[in-house]
Amino acid sequence: MEITSFEQFELNRQLLNAVTELGYTEPTPIQQKTIPLSLENHDVLGIAQTGTGKTAAYLLPLLMKIKYPQGTNPRALILAPTRELVMQINEAVSAIGKYTGLRHLALYGGLGPKTQIEALQKGVDLLVATPGRFLDLYRLGEIVTKDIRTMVLDEADKMMDMGFMPQIRSVLEVIPTKRQNLLFSATFGGRVERLSAEFLEAPIKVEVTPQASTADMVSQVIYEVPNFRTKVNLLDYLINKDAFQRVIIFARTKSTAENIYKFLARKVVESDRIRVIHANKGQNTRINAMEAFKEGNIQVLVATDVAARGIDVAQVSHVINFDLPLIYEDYVHRIGRTGRANHTGEAITFLTMAEEYHVQKIERIIRMTIPRKPLPTEVEVMETPFDEQQAMLREIDEQRRKEDPTFLGAFHEKKAKNLPNAKDRLKAKSKLPGSKKAASQGNNGRSGAANRKTGTPVSAVKRSGSRGGRR
Incomplete structure (x- = not known):
């Protein structure tokens, strides 16, 4: 059945009123596919470009499930990689859940935990958090996880890029294993695929655009x-x-x-x-x-x-x-x-x-x-400028080495070959990585050998320039 209205999702009136006030008229493709699956309690792997409405795609069914304030412990957890994104998601919760009375809290670092602890102690239904701050407050005994039944991991690819995998695993160890999981990412590379295998149980994959495609608009x-x-x-x-x-x-x-x-x-x-x-x-x-x-x-x-x-x-x-x-x-x-x-x-x-x-x-x-x-x-x-040109050429050399480990570096070789005489070439080689020892031998050992063999004074060897170098 084609979904053209939020009314078709059978959400409660509080959520529908908020959606109308926000000016949402027709569900986006990611919302059309994700919301029914989430309401049916499936684990979902969503691949969606930013700006496609994915935040509402997981928030609407999540808020529908927890419905109203209850108890003091959180019943849902949303993890995001940066404080800016945590704040953005928390603002979306405020807007979409404005008529539900649900208590939600953003947890992130960069400021003292006192205010966040006070809010937790008053009771909260939904947490939006960075992994690090969530674990800090859990270890202080301020977060009770036993009632968490839904977990959302947003921007999973960024989580991987920022090295959050150990913290995510630590979070998974301290929340109930019996829960619904939703994972969203703009790309679906190897690391995200491995994370989804570890994090999700029989997930249904929803991909509204090709992986890592850029927005049509x-x-x-x-x-x-x-x-x-x-x-x-x-x-x-x-x-x-x-x-x-x-x-x-x-x-x-x-x-x-x-x-x-x-x-x-x-x-x-x-x-x-x-x-x-x-x-x-x-x-x-x-x-x-x-x-x-x-x-x-x-x-x-x-x-x-x-x-x-x-x-x-x-x-x-x-x-x-x-x-x-x-x-x-x-x-x-x-x-x-x-x-x-x-x-x-x-x-x-x-x-x-x-x-x-x-x-x-x-x-x-x-x-x-x-x-x-x-x-x-x-x-x-x-x-x-000369220095900027040299830096770019060196960077291009490094790029070529990534593609071909046997590549020796055309920039350095060319630079050394084009110097006017052997003495300058020797100096250039001495500056290449791993050449200090060779340069030292070339400057001292060979000149010394020439002196011992021929009896030529050191000053004469220096005057001879390229001949000393050839020996």
Whole structure:
């Protein structure tokens, strides 16, 4: 039977009223498939791109099951990898469960546990938590797990990327074995498959889009740029030209994110219309920045991947990948910040020659070739500094070694061969990894041998230059 209305799920009136107020009219594909299975108590493995409505897909049946406040111990647990995502899910519980009276609590690190402990002691029906903080409070004796009957693991692939597997196993050891499990992930790689085998019992797999596919509502484009300075010029041009409504700029490192923020705040965007968030920023700073972004008070948010899965804003017009993530699935989550809730969005990626390797891997995951555009003529192309050029060439060498372990490194060999004389070549070789001993022998041992054999003074050997080197 085709499901076209939330009324067909036979949810209680409290949930249906909240859904109507939220403006949900027709269930999304992941909701159509997941909600009936969950209500029938099946274990579910859901593979769904972010922004497809998967949070409501597991929250609606979960809230329907626990229905009303009861006792003091939690009866359901939702685990998520980051504090930002925990906060986002907890906000969704507030919105969807506003008429149920259910008590829910977000548990995450970065702040003292006192307030969370006080809330637990008053009684709670549903916990949304990061694995680490959940275990901390459990070990303090503040969480009683015996009544937990449903467990949801959200963003399982990110859990794996962040190394949460030991904590997840620890959680599984302390909650009842007789329970319903739901696992959601945007990708379904080998590690997630192994986790699902360990975590789920006879699960029904729901896959509404191909694995790691990017949202249909997001258009993607690549600009090839030669260096960092040209990336900055292109960023300046795009933000000024297109007057982006709301844009997230993703950087690979904290230092790059800070540099982008300082440049834009100084020259491009009014300082009160831009924020930066990364792991070094305090908890309150990050929360305040995301709230201001959601409310439309700031236009530009610069972020590392710490925020890639913790922002749910319906009208993010653009995502810019200033550089590519090294965890390739994070590309999917980055661009999933736009094109949400049936709005269209654009994802723009800046690409240097050293990042070509990474984009090929990403295109294999998302099963498409991302179209490329030439740089706008108005963008000034800067000359690549020598150090940056050398760093990119070394990175390309490392990439080739990953694919072919026998590859010796064309960059280093070429550099050594092109030096003008043997003395310089010897110096270059001495700087290569593992060559210190050989260089030492070449500089000292052979010159000494030449002196002993021929009786030539050391100064003469030095003057002879390349002849000493050939000996």
